[in-house]
Amino acid sequence: MRRLASVTVLLAVLTALADPADAEVPPVPPHGRFDQPYRGFAPPSTLLRDGSPAEAGLDPGPIDDALRRVRSWTEPDPGTGHPMFSGAVTLLAHDGVVVARRASGYALRYADAAGTELAEDRRIPMRTGTVFDLASLSKLFTSIVALQQIEAGRIELTAPVARYLPEFATSGKGAITVEQLLTHTSGLEPDLPLWRDWPDIPSRFKAVLDVAPVNPPGSTYLYSDLNMIALQLLVQQVTGRRLDLLVRDGITGPLGMAHTGYNPPPSARASIAATEFESDPPRGLVWGEVHDENAWALGGVAGHAGVFSTADDLAVLGQALLDGGSYAGHRILRPDTVREMLTDYNGAFPGDAHGLGFELDQRWYMGALTGPRTAGHTGFTGTTLVIDPASRSIAILLTNRVHPNRNWGSINPARRAVADGLARSLAVRPRRGPDAWASIIGDTTTNGASATLTTVPLAPRGDRLTVSFDAFVDADPADQLLLESSSDGVSWRAVPVRANGCGAPGGEVNALTGYGDRCWWTVRAKLPASGPLRLRWRYTAGDEYAGRGVYLDAIRVGDAAGTLLDAERDRDALTASGWRLATR
Template identity: 60%
Template structure:
């Protein structure tokens, strides 16, 4: 009977996901951004250190990104403080850790005003610095829930009240486990549990009693209450505390020795400080969870409380890329991992979410973003990005709330480190050895012009190959001009995976990671003797530019044959903000 039930559970999980999402390792070239991989890495893939070149990566973009991280730990004259006190980063591809670095201080300040400690009392960052992971803790809770689903102890589509009857009040009777995992439960984001309720039992009861702010299933609202509830569910089903469940089912099997809740005093010298808190009056928080609600729940909660290192988080990331297994220890089956990496929020297109992981969030995943790219961030300044399509992951751990949460967002840093890894991956030119590339960054324009061409009769056509990895507001436009001054957009038609349908005024998009074949026609033959110039214009808005744009194989024809062949006559193309790339 138990075997039958386990089979049914597995079938239920598979039913949640597309057939092509999971599966075994599909061999493919290392270091390739334009050769997306399907399935999982081999279950026996183990992390090892190596130079970027060992797995086909260009080290220059990684060095450039790391240089920016380092600069952000130094004082900005405009603000009088760094963006964050310190950082540890780690990048890996195809099982090889290609980058580790640490900059700045784990402990730097004495108070909320940013008074620096004497140099001898400051603590530098080190590779094994332990960070308060904040909301990345939600992933550990989600994994324990998925383990219970695999075991047939929890039904992902069942009402939470089936397992926590006290939760099924005030309009929450029908909220499902899946809705909590994907943040569409309708619950509000936050309750000041630490302030408004006197003890742990009353704080948990407040979460169980709260009424939804919206009809469950109708809106996406990221909520700590969802994961606090799931943490209680784990404890109820397992009969153990959440920290015990995480330790015995995740961190111990995977050998994550520095990961867990309420780290012991013996590790204090390696722990990054967070915020100086006056309300509640905790002083400089170091070694205790920063999140006030998690602190008020004893340091163990479904939404926050986990401490970890970059190396331990790398082990977890590779476990996910391996389909739930690492070093001979399996914590999840492949179907469960696939369900965690599959978007269940199709009705909320800007908030793609698996059963636990956020998906396709360019604001911190940068150039690695795509439909299968999974990750999470933490309020203390942490981020994890896992890209199954390239078998890569990026980890950035900072103590950005040290000494105060008011020094600003670090989303640009999160995006930068992920995009550095994306740019290190190659895109193979479609024709010949070179392609025209632009990765101009934010609020910029790059143009690639032909010389003036004089058709000999008949309609003029343009053919080229394009590799586009941008957000939808950053667009590649083909334009034409008969005077070399005033340019008019030319509609284009693209074909290939992820290409838009029909004639479109511009090309944009991400996630497909494939070259498109593009064509355009000037509707009528030009008057005799009239010259025409074509240009490719790529314009970006103020944020989030992705991997960038490549154009290759340019050919312009008229009724008599070829007017321009960019492969044979590259000197007839005039780049401004574009460069010639072999990768």
């Protein structure tokens, strides 16, 4: 069993954590906790049901805020004159409870590529059951089918693809393995204009078999649609069946995903979100058929794109994986296979963590739910699925952001906002007493913004001070939490600290940072003191992504004679700027 690489939570200090599945399973945390992560799969009996955030132990405020923001992005922006996307469906679930399911905007809104809006009576409002073209989320279905064939013994993960598909060996691809297709380390280029440069489906598939790698296999990470088309050809070869039938019989049928599949019938068009007005190729409004040009040119069934689905059906797939590969008594994968699917195989390529089909640990769209086991995928049409085993949570945002055209900009802020809303609804409980100090600048990404928590002047009795506190840090790696000292309240210097937590001892560092561990650290420091001084805790935001937050608790300062400051008893001894007292 491979081991998951831990996120670095102390600068170059904390060691990698073992795969939680290899450890003894601890007692089950309560609902709604961010700082007590789950270590194993949910009970196989866990089924999705509707409920309020309160029923799931969540704070409804961040969820409501995320839903408001998604709705606002379906309205024209004064700066651009158009919305971020025409419409959206948002679904959030925690511990089997669907705590939010909201539709906003329109499934059909525009009359042309320029963005001329249809008359109100000709528009189709978005509904929670609207069907979306998932685009690259389809890769997850292809990957699951491949893993099912591995379980059945028809394929070996580390075997060359050419063992099963001999014609794939051409042009220097003989060494490419099944694993490299699943992890996008095969060396194949991102795509080919199959729809434009080859005349028919057989020649288009042959082009994928004939293409030469642009990098030596295994030498780099390069996301490629061709990997999944090759995987499609592989599973079709070893089973003698088409990919769409394998998906139907192996995934959507057993899981009861009745609204998921390829090539929806024309009669379903009114229930499907419209996508782009295309002129090259000259398809006009693409609505009810796959948007991706190559998938369209391959007949609508392709390894990289082509699946249509709803938010509720995707939630079932997500819950099946959280449950260890089964749902409502129907198993699609073994638990050990799901564990491997959510294990990082790309440790050699920092920042490109990838399991077997799933992307892992991608803050640019997973937001504050990000961790080493957080899995997901996005789609070009504006779709997003995030599955967080550590909190047993699912965040889904489906949009038709390419309607009326693909040039209206990125929707990544919306993707993060949805994940952030769910993450911030989960509690971080104080370590000691009824509350803890929480930073309020973590909700922004203002580069260089700082929050300070400063003591009154302290007069040590002796030549040394000892400082202890508990810290919860889930922030962007560019953010830093420092302990500093000053004799005059003007000039400050960093105080090295030593932190322990999450089962990994830490050495001495100047700053605390990082995300993904989701637990409190116990922090200690010693510093010389020749006279009165002040201490302060300074949290500085970087210019990237905010995480779940930074918390301080149980602050104590002592000297040779005993305790000088106990913040649990004397709150007035601290002056806060950018911090607040929080109960969760």
